[in-house]
Amino acid sequence: MNCRECTEHLYEYLDRELTPQVEQEIRQHLADCPPCGEHFDFERLFLDFLRARCRAHGAPAELKRRILRELFDE
Template sequence: MNCRECVEHLYEFLDRELTPELERQIRDHLEDCPPCGEQFDFEELFLKFLRARCRTQGAPAELKRRVLRELFGE
């Protein structure tokens, strides 16, 4: 697991859509990598905010993708 892979799976991780194995790898990486750990904290807060705003329809996938692009320049 490198930083890029970690970031790519971050939302799935937060949404608990990953396999247990992948989830464990991400958890390990977050513990070993302070920048990703901070990123994770931020995303978790952001996702909570999104969920609160979009409770009826779920967090919109397109918005999540746009935010990821903004944050990571992709």
């Protein structure tokens, strides 16, 4: 698991869609790589914020993902 692979799995990880083995590899990488750890923490907080907002407004999950991708993908 490198930084690029880790980031590619970010949304699946936050949505708990990964197999236990991949999730374990990501946890290991986050523990070893502070920049990725901070990145994931930030995204998780932002996702929680969006979930709370979108639940109130009934926005579909795909819209939330698109917003996140536009905000964070370069």
